[in-house]
Amino acid sequence: MTLEAIDGRGDDARGRAEAADMPLAEPAFDIFAEARRQVEICNACRYCEGYCQVFPAITRQTAFASGDLTQLANLCHNCRGCYYACQYTAPHEFALNLPGVLSDIRSDSWSRFAWPTGFAGLFQRSGAGIALALVVALALLFAAIAALPGEGAGFYAWLGHNAMVAIFAPAFLFPIAALAIGIRRYWREVGGKPVVWRDLADAGAAVAQLRNLSGGQGQGCNFEEEERYSDQRRWLHQAVMYGFLLCFLSTCSATLYHYLFDWSAPYPWWTLPKLLGVPGGILLVVGTAGLGWLKTRADPALGSPANWNGEMAFILLLGLTGLTGLVLYAVTGTAAVGSILALHLGCVLALFLLTPYSKMAHGFYRMAALVRDAQVKSGRVPASSGQARR
Amino acid sequence: MGTSDRDDIAETFDVVVVGGGNAALCAAMEAAEAGRSVVLLEGAPKFYRGGNSRHTRNFRCMHRGALGPLIDDYLEDEFFDDLLKVTKGETDEGLARLVIRNSEQCLPWMQAHGVRFQKSLSGTLSLERTNAFFLGGGKALVNAYYATAEDLGVTIRYEAQVRHVGLEGRRFTHVDVDIAGQRFRIKGSTVVLAAGGFQSDIEWLARAWGPSARNFLIRGTPYNRGVVLKDMLDQGAVSVGDPTQCHAVAIDGRAPKFDGGIVTRLDCVPFSVVVNKHGDRFYDEGEDVWPKRYAIWGRLVAAQPDQVAYVIIDSRSLPLFMPSVYPPVAAETIEQLAKKLELDPDKVARTVREFNDSCRDGDFRPQQLDGLATEGLDPPKTNWARPIVEPPFYGYSLRPGVTFTYLGLKVDGEARATGADGPYENVWAAGEMIAGSILGQGYLAGFGMTIGTVFGRLAGKGAAAHDA
Numbered sequence: 001m002t003l004e005a006i007d008g009r010g011d012d013a014r015g016r017a018e019a020a021d022m023p024l025a026e027p028a029f030d031i032f033a034e035a036r037r038q039v040e041i042c043n044a045c046r047y048c049e050g051y052c053q054v055f056p057a058i059t060r061q062t063a064f065a066s067g068d069l070t071q072l073a074n075l076c077h078n079c080r081g082c083y084y085a086c087q088y089t090a091p092h093e094f095a096l097n098l099p100g101v102l103s104d105i106r107s108d109s110w111s112r113f114a115w116p117t118g119f120a121g122l123f124q125r126s127g128a129g130i131a132l133a134l135v136v137a138l139a140l141l142f143a144a145i146a147a148l149p150g151e152g153a154g155f156y157a158w159l160g161h162n163a164m165v166a167i168f169a170p171a172f173l174f175p176i177a178a179l180a181i182g183i184r185r186y187w188r189e190v191g192g193k194p195v196v197w198r199d200l201a202d203a204g205a206a207v208a209q210l211r212n213l214s215g216g217q218g219q220g221c222n223f224e225e226e227e228r229y230s231d232q233r234r235w236l237h238q239a240v241m242y243g244f245l246l247c248f249l250s251t252c253s254a255t256l257y258h259y260l261f262d263w264s265a266p267y268p269w270w271t272l273p274k275l276l277g278v279p280g281g282i283l284l285v286v287g288t289a290g291l292g293w294l295k296t297r298a299d300p301a302l303g304s305p306a307n308w309n310g311e312m313a314f315i316l317l318l319g320l321t322g323l324t325g326l327v328l329y330a331v332t333g334t335a336a337v338g339s340i341l342a343l344h345l346g347c348v349l350a351l352f353l354l355t356p357y358s359k360m361a362h363g364f365y366r367m368a369a370l371v372r373d374a375q376v377k378s379g380r381v382p383a384s385s386g387q388a389r390r
Numbered sequence: 391m392g393t394s395d396r397d398d399i400a401e402t403f404d405v406v407v408v409g410g411g412n413a414a415l416c417a418a419m420e421a422a423e424a425g426r427s428v429v430l431l432e433g434a435p436k437f438y439r440g441g442n443s444r445h446t447r448n449f450r451c452m453h454r455g456a457l458g459p460l461i462d463d464y465l466e467d468e469f470f471d472d473l474l475k476v477t478k479g480e481t482d483e484g485l486a487r488l489v490i491r492n493s494e495q496c497l498p499w500m501q502a503h504g505v506r507f508q509k510s511l512s513g514t515l516s517l518e519r520t521n522a523f524f525l526g527g528g529k530a531l532v533n534a535y536y537a538t539a540e541d542l543g544v545t546i547r548y549e550a551q552v553r554h555v556g557l558e559g560r561r562f563t564h565v566d567v568d569i570a571g572q573r574f575r576i577k578g579s580t581v582v583l584a585a586g587g588f589q590s591d592i593e594w595l596a597r598a599w600g601p602s603a604r605n606f607l608i609r610g611t612p613y614n615r616g617v618v619l620k621d622m623l624d625q626g627a628v629s630v631g632d633p634t635q636c637h638a639v640a641i642d643g644r645a646p647k648f649d650g651g652i653v654t655r656l657d658c659v660p661f662s663v664v665v666n667k668h669g670d671r672f673y674d675e676g677e678d679v680w681p682k683r684y685a686i687w688g689r690l691v692a693a694q695p696d697q698v699a700y701v702i703i704d705s706r707s708l709p710l711f712m713p714s715v716y717p718p719v720a721a722e723t724i725e726q727l728a729k730k731l732e733l734d735p736d737k738v739a740r741t742v743r744e745f746n747d748s749c750r751d752g753d754f755r756p757q758q759l760d761g762l763a764t765e766g767l768d769p770p771k772t773n774w775a776r777p778i779v780e781p782p783f784y785g786y787s788l789r790p791g792v793t794f795t796y797l798g799l800k801v802d803g804e805a806r807a808t809g810a811d812g813p814y815e816n817v818w819a820a821g822e823m824i825a826g827s828i829l830g831q832g833y834l835a836g837f838g839m840t841i842g843t844v845f846g847r848l849a850g851k852g853a854a855a856h857d858a
Contacts, residue, residue, distance in 0.1 A: 040713060041653055044715040045527070045651075045652050046513070047447055047524075047526055047528075047652070048526055049508060049509075050506075050508030050509065051525070051526065059512045059513075062709065062713050085526030085533070087445055087527065087649075087651055093646055215525075216525060227533040227536070228537050
């Protein structure tokens, strides 16, 4: 441990810091100083070790550079177990709110890492921004359907396959490229090392079971029931995640049918696009409705209250995407296909384009944080981000 | 609280539980499960509910074979020997063995009432056989018990400070309680007293211990002011435990006056020199490993002028102990460090120099008694005597931190309290309020929770079985 690491502590609020003659790090980011103060108290206590991966990660270090805090923040799944178990939350003078401060650091990190820089803040915070993006996407789709000729059966009669590809191939590839840049920036800040398969397997297992919302023993988290445990958020989140993946696989299978087998939509109910897509859509709708409802019952102060609108709008957009997809199937063969198609594709377009800049990005950063944690847990690499503290 | 609450508590309860920590909750749950109407009166507001239990982290438990998170065996005789070592015989063997024997079946009972356990915390491997750690610590246990008690129909009142326990001869009749500033009388067929010790009443502490107690810090809840204990003693209840003594450990001198809890501990004394405000050493810092010495350092510091001492280490020792909650004071020279600590720089530098000059060559092994002792130094340092020479240098202030007081009510093996004329008819007591019988001196990690759980359950069962 170095002198600067010890003295870089930024909590001067109560006049406790004894390091007056050392410069403080990141004067621009007060939340880092506050997070460091809180994490150091946690590291002296350690009662919460069994809840999630954040606390074991804390105990592997004694000094916390900003890159370390960014990593802890993205590792935190906001289960709130630590908050309700904490003897030091306000009105105690230590005033810990670790889920809150890590939430702030997390959302700040997504804004900083987003490419092009500056976009993210808007859509993370602003429900209106997301709504506006949706309106623009919808207008684009309605205009495209009105202007471009249909070619083929089913919904292709309204918007031809080639036109769809022309719109959605870039709308799919651009967010991937943007996210890749963001994740690369993240990886550099937290001091990530080359990834091996075992890291991915470990992180993948954590994601598959959403282990970090399990409360450590499967009893669940403390999101909407406060001091009591509830596993609802984990189940609902996994409904959304697996629902989304099924919908994505459905689209992939349709693409294969189209190009490999020269078999165009519409597909009957027993084909992969429908067998994957319909359950996927239902899971997406049920899961997002449930998550949105839980969000209204949870204490906003333990997250980032400024992002509440943006997060809620994102949940609704995701649910609307699933719902319009199901409705589109239901109205097959009727005159409503044209408008429902525009609604559905408009949602998909907005969702894709906003992915790097909205709550949607969380999945990618969390995965990166879990991979990074797996590296450190394996003992192959040092726990510290290795980031110089000035 | 509105008038509806007043109506609410105008009724008579089968069991009135005074206090809101672990023992009180265990009693309330047992009585409610036996079908009794129970009211629990917690003096603290909801946030601070749970007394000192909210600062605890584990439960010492006898067991034959693996049990919950515990490994191997921890049998009655070994447990009792551990207790004898810390209390130096100041224990009631009958009650102590009762607690120890009952602890084994308490662990599954605790789980059934919502408590979750976790593996021994990092840095506490030595306890993985003897102490079962609560997932999330004591406040999570308290939360679980309150939730279970609510589900069992226990009436819970916060900010309910009991001022007087009504007794007619050997018979309990009612309590007078202030709830949110208003006085109420609550009648009950039985009462369980589990309202803790008096350590947060600084004036009482100063009368008992001496004026220097005003400089002590209180590690736990500010709500254990001994009001109920004093009321009972004033009415002739028989006491146990040394009325002048408290359990105090050496903690970070910058800790809050109350409620600093676990994080204010400092584990660096064995790797340091410790001086008083005059810059003089006063005791062997390396006498034994810290878990066996932190308690006596509470008394040592209490005996120093202004009840304060200063630990000084060099940069090599910083990684050797659990991180501190406040960063250490740091400087490039001992003189600068002394100045920052508001000590006489020349004096402290001389003390450290004398210590350094008396260190011998040898293997420094921080994890065990390494026998690396000073030569010709008074007082000596008998282990880990490595010169303090590598800058930067770090310093912490130390103050006595009071954990609990020993004075309490005498109880029998059924947790019944005793008055001047023999056992009361319908008064039980549990928790810190009676722990002085069993822990007459010293402390054994996690044993307070064991006493509270065993006696809380006994008291709740006894009160529930009482025929009014």
